[in-house]
Amino acid sequence: xxRRSKIGYGAGTRVDRRQWLSxxxxxxxxxxxxxxxxDGGSPETPDNGGGVRGLDGIEERPTVSGTYDTxxxxxxxxxxxxxxxxxxAGTAIGRALDQGYTFDADDExxxxxxxxxxxxxxxxxxxxxxxxxxSDPYGAVDAESFVYQIxxxxxxxxxxxxNATDWTGVNVERTGKRQFxxxxxEPQLLWxxxxxxxxxxxxxxxxxxxxxxxxxxxxxxxxxxLELRFSGNLGAFVLDEWDRGAGTTYTRNDEYxxxxxxxxxxxxxxxxxxxxxxxxxxEEQASRLGxxxxxxxxxxxVPPERFEEFDNDPDVSMLQIPQPxxxxxxxxMRDNGWNAGPGNLFRYVAFRQxxxxxxxxxxxxxxxxxxxxxxxxxxxxxxxxxxxxxxEVPFFGTGDRYGxxxxxxxxxxxxxxxxxxxxxxxxxxVTPEGDQVTLDVYHSAGQExxxxxxxxAAQELDDNLGIELDVQAIDGVRFNNEFWTAxxxxxxxxxxxxxxxxxxxxxxxxxxxxxxxxxxxxMSLVFGLNTYPRNPLTNAAFFDGANxxxxxxxxxPEFDAGGLFERARTxxxxxxxxxxxxxxxVELAREQPYVMLAFGDSLTGYNPDLRGPIEDFAxxxxxxxxxxxx
Numbered sequence: 272x273x274r275r276s277k278i279g280y281g282a283g284t285r286v287d288r289r290q291w292l293s294x295x296x297x298x299x300x301x302x303x304x305x306x307x308x309x310d311g312g313s314p315e316t317p318d319n320g321g322g323v324r325g326l327d328g329i330e331e332r333p334t335v336s337g338t339y340d341t342x343x344x345x346x347x348x349x350x351x352x353x354x355x356x357x358x359x360a361g362t363a364i365g366r367a368l369d370q371g372y373t374f375d376a377d378d379e380x381x382x383x384x385x386x387x388x389x390x391x392x393x394x395x396x397x398x399x400x401x402x403x404x405x406s407d408p409y410g411a412v413d414a415e416s417f418v419y420q421i422x423x424x425x426x427x428x429x430x431x432x433x434n435a436t437d438w439t440g441v442n443v444e445r446t447g448k449r450q451f452x453x454x455x456x457e458p459q460l461l462w463x464x465x466x467x468x469x470x471x472x473x474x475x476x477x478x479x480x481x482x483x484x485x486x487x488x489x490x491x492x493x494x495x496x497l498e499l500r501f502s503g504n505l506g507a508f509v510l511d512e513w514d515r516g517a518g519t520t521y522t523r524n525d526e527y528x529x530x531x532x533x534x535x536x537x538x539x540x541x542x543x544x545x546x547x548x549x550x551x552x553x554e555e556q557a558s559r560l561g562x563x564x565x566x567x568x569x570x571x572x573v574p575p576e577r578f579e580e581f582d583n584d585p586d587v588s589m590l591q592i593p594q595p596x597x598x599x600x601x602x603x604m605r606d607n608g609w610n611a612g613p614g615n616l617f618r619y620v621a622f623r624q625x626x627x628x629x630x631x632x633x634x635x636x637x638x639x640x641x642x643x644x645x646x647x648x649x650x651x652x653x654x655x656x657x658x659x660x661x662x663e664v665p666f667f668g669t670g671d672r673y674g675x676x677x678x679x680x681x682x683x684x685x686x687x688x689x690x691x692x693x694x695x696x697x698x699x700x701v702t703p704e705g706d707q708v709t710l711d712v713y714h715s716a717g718q719e720x721x722x723x724x725x726x727x728a729a730q731e732l733d734d735n736l737g738i739e740l741d742v743q744a745i746d747g748v749r750f751n752n753e754f755w756t757a758x759x760x761x762x763x764x765x766x767x768x769x770x771x772x773x774x775x776x777x778x779x780x781x782x783x784x785x786x787x788x789x790x791x792x793x794m795s796l797v798f799g800l801n802t803y804p805r806n807p808l809t810n811a812a813f814f815d816g817a818n819x820x821x822x823x824x825x826x827x828p829e830f831d832a833g834g835l836f837e838r839a840r841t842x843x844x845x846x847x848x849x850x851x852x853x854x855x856x857v858e859l860a861r862e863q864p865y866v867m868l869a870f871g872d873s874l875t876g877y878n879p880d881l882r883g884p885i886e887d888f889a890x891x892x893x894x895x896x897x898x899x900x901x
Contacts, residue, residue, distance in 0.1 A: 392458035464806030544898035612702035622685035627667035659853035
């Protein structure tokens with residue numbers, strides 16, 4: 272089987288096999304968690320596919336003019352491409368540095384820095400585009416640039432890069448100056464769609480001193496990496512400044528490689544079509560929306576309650592963009608979670624089901640999202656071709672699986688499993704000491720929709736389970752650093768009667784439940800996660816076992832998650848894949864590792880003179896061609 276990109280290299284280029292990668296959004300193990308961004312989603316999250324293209328009808332090359340200015344609520348923890356795990360920072364990096372590939376609005380692979388191909392799904396060959404250069408003094412981007420990064424960093428036991436586990440067991444070999452191959456432990460027909468082979472280009476000369484000394488902290492804090500000083504002709508813009516609290520500013524990259532790329536339309540031959548760009552961090556929602564109204568910002572997310580108002584504003588173009596990032600209520604199953612009393616009821620499937628049953632998704636979508644969202648019952652949106660079907664999935668939070676009666680029945684089942692005497696005293700859930708069960712729930716500061724969801728969940732859990740929630744706003748960076756992640760320690764634990772070892776702990780799964788973050792916490796609405804509708808096998812990063820590479824909440828599956836994901840990995844046909852995925856998603860719906868609430872559409876307002884954005888999951892894939900109408 273030979274996989275070919277829809278937009279191939281020109282006839283004059285010798286192509287033996289193909290490569291793949293994506294511009295923004297999910298970046299291997301990174302990007303699996305992105306701040307739920309602004310209310311309604313982030314303006315450009317092109318981990319997407321399908322639909323119409325925003326440059327149809329443009330026959331002449333646009334004129335370079337103006338600056339493209341966006342606003343966001345969340346600051347960036349890092350812009351180091353090797354360690355970023357946030358979608359917002361991924362957007363900021365993507366302004367100045369492309370990754371290997373993307374997918375277009377027809378869900379076809381589009382090579383950016385390299386192309387990929389395979390005959391059998393086991394050996395993939397990468398062909399690096401000619402003419403790619405780093406900034407002086409680092410020279411050309413070649414196969415060695417990627418092979419060195421993979422072998423010396425991702426596959427090392429010290430660097431702990433965001434993409435490290437993506438390359439576990441993969442044999443990488445340089446086969447030419449601009450060609451290398453990757454042999455997988457087992458065939459993967461959807462490997463590019465998993466984003467595991469998605470890489471940024473990093474100069475070997477920047478990395479070598481840190482590799483020689485195995486200096487991970489130096490690598491994390493390297494100024495050339497943090498400020499993208501090496502980006503050469505590899506991005507649409509050059510990063511001028513990253514103000515840690517205020518955002519980023521950019522200048523047009525006159526040497527952008529897309530201009531000479533023969534697999535892109537002539538419309539891109541002078542891309543990008545803005546003199547500069549900026550991303551401004553503005554915590555207050557009113558200020559962000561005011562900037563959109565007055566034209567100070569060319570794009571901003573709009574909360575559902577303001578959608579109709581902006582949709583009727585002639586000075587704003589509103590798009591309702593489906594996306595795979597979910598709104599979840601994360602519950603902390605680690606030892607520093609459930610701070611209401613002894614034990615941790617979050618660890619029981621029945622109790623997580625009780626929480627999901629207590630929160631009405633129909634009213635949530637109509638009341639908070641104004642109908643501009645879809646219910647989230649399992650780890651795929653209903654529009655995904657891998658969704659198992661409504662008849663198979665239990666719908667908590669609606670119908671006869673919603674309300675005080677069924678929620679309390681499930682909670683009682685969990686009480687019976689607990690070693691501690693929890694119960695109900697009238698309308699209140701009480702601890703063994705008879706105290707009211709009181710928990711905290713965090714949401715991102717400056718995001719009104721997140722606050723409304725937190726307040727709605729607090730009311731529902733009070734009414735239907737007798738739990739009192741303390742709603743708290745928090746800066747997303749602080750929550751990530753102090754609550755969500757922890758120093759990797761590893762260790763062992765007994766899970767379902769078997770000993771499990773954390774041999775490759777990460778900040779997002781630092782070890783067994785006994786390994787905890789600096790700060791204790793109970794529940795959170797700060798982060799939403801990607802459900803990967805292109806290749807759901809990527810979700811193994813979350814769920815294929817207690818020691819999965821991304822598991823900040825300490826979830827231990829009670830079904831054979833590893834076995835089901837292995838079935839998917841070894842599937843020989845799409846039918847076998849679909850059957851394995853269906854079993855995974857039914858079990859995840861039942862176990863509720865994260866309490867699943869909604870898929871909110873990305874509600875984004877744009878400058879009405881802006882040409883390029885599309886009302887589609889693939890919005891942003893063609894960003895180099897975006898421009899202002901003349």
